[in-house]
Amino acid sequence: MEEHIVIIGNGISGVTTARHIRKASDKKITIISAETDHFFSRTALMYIYMGHMKFDHTKPYEDYFWEKNRINLKRAFVEQVDHKNKQLILSGGDTISYDKLVLAVGSKPNKFGWPGQDLDGVMGMYHKQDLEKLEKYAPNNKICKRAVVVGGGLIGIEMAEMLRSRDIPVTFLVREDSFWNGVLPSHESAMISRHIKNHHIDLRLDVNLKEILADENGQARAVVIAETGEEIPCNVVGLTAGVSPNIDFLKDSGIELGRGIKVNQMLETNIKDIYAIGDCAEQHTGINGRRPIEAVWYTGRMMGESLAQTICGRPTIYNPGHWFNSAKFLDIEYQTYGWVFSDKRPPEHQELFHWKHEDDTKCITIATHKDSGKFLGINTFGIRMRHEIFDRWLTEERDTNYVVAHLVEANFDPEFFKHFEKDIQRAYNSQEVTA
Numbered sequence: 001m002e003e004h005i006v007i008i009g010n011g012i013s014g015v016t017t018a019r020h021i022r023k024a025s026d027k028k029i030t031i032i033s034a035e036t037d038h039f040f041s042r043t044a045l046m047y048i049y050m051g052h053m054k055f056d057h058t059k060p061y062e063d064y065f066w067e068k069n070r071i072n073l074k075r076a077f078v079e080q081v082d083h084k085n086k087q088l089i090l091s092g093g094d095t096i097s098y099d100k101l102v103l104a105v106g107s108k109p110n111k112f113g114w115p116g117q118d119l120d121g122v123m124g125m126y127h128k129q130d131l132e133k134l135e136k137y138a139p140n141n142k143i144c145k146r147a148v149v150v151g152g153g154l155i156g157i158e159m160a161e162m163l164r165s166r167d168i169p170v171t172f173l174v175r176e177d178s179f180w181n182g183v184l185p186s187h188e189s190a191m192i193s194r195h196i197k198n199h200h201i202d203l204r205l206d207v208n209l210k211e212i213l214a215d216e217n218g219q220a221r222a223v224v225i226a227e228t229g230e231e232i233p234c235n236v237v238g239l240t241a242g243v244s245p246n247i248d249f250l251k252d253s254g255i256e257l258g259r260g261i262k263v264n265q266m267l268e269t270n271i272k273d274i275y276a277i278g279d280c281a282e283q284h285t286g287i288n289g290r291r292p293i294e295a296v297w298y299t300g301r302m303m304g305e306s307l308a309q310t311i312c313g314r315p316t317i318y319n320p321g322h323w324f325n326s327a328k329f330l331d332i333e334y335q336t337y338g339w340v341f342s343d344k345r346p347p348e349h350q351e352l353f354h355w356k357h358e359d360d361t362k363c364i365t366i367a368t369h370k371d372s373g374k375f376l377g378i379n380t381f382g383i384r385m386r387h388e389i390f391d392r393w394l395t396e397e398r399d400t401n402y403v404v405a406h407l408v409e410a411n412f413d414p415e416f417f418k419h420f421e422k423d424i425q426r427a428y429n430s431q432e433v434t435a
Contacts, residue, residue, distance in 0.1 A: 002026065002027055002028040003027045003028065003099045003100065004027070004028040004029075004030065004097065004098050004099045004100075005018075005021055005027050005028065005029050005030070005098070005099065005100050005102065005311060006030045006032065006088065006096060006098035006100070006101050006102070007029070007030070007031045007032070007101075007102040007104055008032050008033075008078050008088070008101070008102070008103055008104060008105050009031075009032075009033060009102075009103070009104035009105045009106055009278065009280075010031050010032075010033035010035070010036065010038070010039045010073070010104075011039070011042060011104060011106050011278060011300065012039075012042075012278070012297055012300045012301050012304070013104040013277040013278030013279075013300035013301065013303050013304045014031055014033075014102065014104030014277070014278070014304065015031065015039045015304070016300070016301045016303075016304025016305055016308070017102055017104065017277065017303075017304040017305075017307050017308050017311075018031055018071050018308075019069075019071075019304075019308075020304065020305055020308030020309070020312075021308045021311055021312060022069050022070065022071060023308075024308065024309070024312040024314075025312045027311075027312075028070075028072075029070070029071045029072060030071075030072040030073075030074060030096065030098075031071060031072070031073050031074070032074045032075075032076050032078060032088070032090075032096070033073075033074075033075060033076075034075065034076060034077040034078075035127055035128055035129070036128050037063075037073065037075055038059050038061070038063060038066070038073070039059065039060065039061065040055065040058040040059050040060075040128070041058045041059075041060065042126070042297075043297060044057075044058040045058070045125070045128065045130075045131050046125075046158050046159075046161070046162050048131060049131060049134060049135065049162045049165070049166075050161075050162055050165040051165070055128075074096070076090045076091065076094070077090060077091040078090055078091075078249060079091050079249060080249065080252075080253070081101070081249075081250060081253040081255065081274075083101075083253065083254055083255070083271045083274060085097075086098050086099065086101075086273070088101075098273075099273065100273045100274075100275070100311055101273065101274045101275070102275050102276075102277060102307065102311075103250075103255075103261055103269075103274065103275065103276040103277070103280060103281075104276075104277050104278045104280070104300075104304075105245075105246045105247070105278075105280045106245075106246050106278060106279055106280055107126065107243035107244060107245055107246055107279045107280065107295055108124075108126065108243060108244060108245075108246045109124025109125075109126050109130075109239055109240070109241075109242075109243055110151075110239070110241045110242045110243060110244055111239060112241065114209055114210075114211055114212060114239075115210075115211035115212065116211050116212030116213060116214060116220065117212060117239065119212055119214050119218060119219060119220045119237075120137070120217070120218055120219040120220065121133075121137045121219045121220040121235055121236050121237060122212060122220050122236075122237045122239060123137075123236075123237075123238060123239065124155075124238070124239050124240060124243075125155050125158065125159045125162075125238060125240060126155070126243060134162070134236070134238075137219075137235060137236050138163060138166070138168055138235070138236045139166075140166055140167075140168075141166060141167045141168045141169070143235065144163075144168050144235040144236050145168075145169070145233070145234075145235055146168070146169045146170070146171065146232070146233060146234045146235065147163045147168055147169070147170050147171075147234055147235065147236040147237070147238060148170070148171045148172075148173060148223045148232055148234045148236070148237050148238070149163075149170060149171070149172045149173065149237075149238040149240055150173045150209045150223070150237065150238065150239050150240060150241055151173070151174070151238075151239065151240035151241030151242065152172070152173075152174030152175065152176055152179050152180055153180060153240060153241075153242055154180075154327050155240040155242075155243075156172065156174075156238070156240035156241075157172075157179075157196065157329055157330070159238045159240055160172050160196070160201050160238075161199075161330055163236075163238075164199060164200065164201060168236075169202070170201050170202065171201075171202040171204060171232055171234070172196065172201050172202065172203045172204065173204050173207050173208070173209055173223070173225070174203065174204065174205050174206075174207070175206070175207065175208050176205065176206070177205050177206045178190055178193050178205060179192050179193040179196060179203070179205070180192065181342060181344055182342055182344065182345075183342055184342060184379070185340065185341075185342055185343045185352055185354065185365050185379070186342075186343050186344070187354045187356060187363065187365065188354075188363060188365060188379060188381060189342075191356065191360060191361075191363055191381070192329050192332070192381075193205070194360060195329060195330055195331070195332055195360075195361065196329075196330065199330050199331075204225070206227075207225050207226070207227055207228075208225070208226040208227065209223055209224075209225070209226065210223075210224040210225060210226035210229075211223070211224045212224075212237055213231070219235070220234060220235065220236065220237045221233065221234070221235070222234060223237060243279070243295055244259065245259060245260035245261065245279065245280040245281075245282070245293065246280055247260060247261055247280060254270075254271060255269050255270065255271055255274060256269060256270040258282050258292075259282055259292075259293060260276070260279075260280050260281055260282030260292075260293045261276035261280050261281055261282060262276075262282050262284060263275070263276050263277075263281045263282065263283060263284070264283075264284060265283070265287065265317045265318055265319075266310060266315065266316075266317060266318070267281065267303060267306065267307050267310070267318055275307055275310075275311075277300065277303035277304055277307055278299075278300040278303060278304075279293060279294065279295035279296070279299075279300065281293070281303065287318070287319065287320060288319075288320070288321070288322070288323075289323075289339065290320065290323055294320075296325060298324075299320050302318065302320055303318055306318040306319075321391065322337065322338055322390075322391050322394045322395070323336070323337075323338060323339060323377075324336060324337045324338075324387055324390070324391070329381075331361065332361055332362075332381050332382050333381070333382060333384065334379070334380070334381050335379070335380050335384070335385055335387075336377065336378070336379045336380075337377055337378050337385070337387060337390035337391065337394065338367070338375070338376050338377025338378060338390065338394050339367060339376050339377040340352070340365055340366075340367040340376070340377040340378065340379045341367070348370075349369050349370050349371065350367050350368075350369070350370070350376065351367070351368045351369070351370045352365055352366070352367055352368075353365065353366045353368065353400070353427075353428055355420075355423070355424045355427045355428070357382070357420060357423075361381070361382050362381060362382035362383055362420065363380075363381045363382070364378060364379065364380045364381070364383065364424060365378065365379045366378050366400055366403065366404070366428075368399075368400040372399070373399040373400060373401065374397055374398075374399055374400070375393060375394070375397075375398050375399055375400045375402070375403045377394075378390060378403070383411065383413060383420060384411065384412050384413045385410045385411060385412070386409075386410045386411075386412050389409055389410040390410060404424065404425055404428045405425070407421045407424060407425070408421045
């Protein structure tokens with residue numbers, strides 16, 4: 001009988017696992033999801049609301065792909081994992097048996113017990129259902145007179161940009177004293193804070209949400225600021241204060257949990273034949289200094305590729321290599337390669353060099369080891385840099401002097417874009433560094 005691989009979750013990690021198992025074997029594969037019928041690009045949700053794409057454009061594969069490749073899709077909600085009998089119990093009482101189980105259940109938006117957090121018009125921006133709610137409660141600036149976004153991370157700024165694309169006034173509540181300065185060095189954080197305000201977003205720094213007030217119909221009508229008691233009238237509240245692994249249904253399963261589902265570097269849980277991947281998986285210890293949980297698209301894909309090899313009889317350790325990521329802050333593209341830590345809580349060995357263009361939309365920050373001069377990482381805003389070049393320099397353990405001298409090799413801005421490497425080199429040679 002064919003071995004049955006059941007995957008809970010049809011995001012990038014679960015679907016990658018299924019695709020690579022199919023490439024290497026004839027195993028029976030079932031993907032279960034309660035969110036959508038088919039895999040879609042979660043990072044593209046914002047562009048649907050902004051009118052740049054339709055939902056079908058976010059599906060990387062045609063709907064016939066799954067049947068053609070003998071990957072069974074089931075739309076259902078898993079309520080319980082019975083590992084002793086190797087069964088999943090679905091809502092409604094149906095069961096599915098498995099030989100190997102892959103938990104790729106993703107994340108859910110954080111809620112911190114705020115009064116009113118479950119009112120109509122209050123949502124995160126993670127699932128397709130969140131997009132549908134936003135379309136319902138904020139279709140235009142006549143229905144939604146103002147929105148408030150709570151939380152100063154990447155999802156928060158994306159949601160603010162989405163709402164502003166329909167000319168809906170936005171108040172953006174950030175508990176830090178500068179946008180995302182727990183992650184970004186202060187020069188970068190200050191530049192992005194200015195950029196947000198320049199886009200007519202009411203950025204409120206160093207404030208916390210106290211509660212969300214309801215109207216007579218049970219919909220959000222205002223938020224209250226904890227520090228001042230100020231009421232800000234609004235019709236929509238976006239809760240974007242981060243995400244956490246979607247593991248509540250596993251609490252009595254016998255599977256070891258921490259903040260996420262505990263796994264080793266083979267992505268195995270403590271229960272035989274059960275694995276976890278993507279942003280629900282928590283490494284017992286970080287790999288190469290990385291965080292135990294990483295809610296990043298490309299790491300989910302890499303986990304899926306590694307796990308598929310293991311399931312198909314070729315045990316493969318998950319090794320994500322050097323950290324990298326990219327994002328967009330309104331008009332400013334951001335890339336990071338290696339480690340550049342915020343100067344609010346810097347490691348003792350880190351020294352930062354910062355350069356910013358006079359137009360206040362382009363900058364780079366390079367992290368160097370104080371003692372050895374070794375290149376540790378780079379953040380770049382508004383200047384596109386090649387991942388493969390920095391990945392190689394990090395592997396080769398180049399020093400920062402070499403990186404700055406060869407910076408032009410990494411640039412991949414389109415033709416006719418102005419280059420700034422000489423300006424950066426002059427600033428670097430003047431020893432403009434900060435601890």
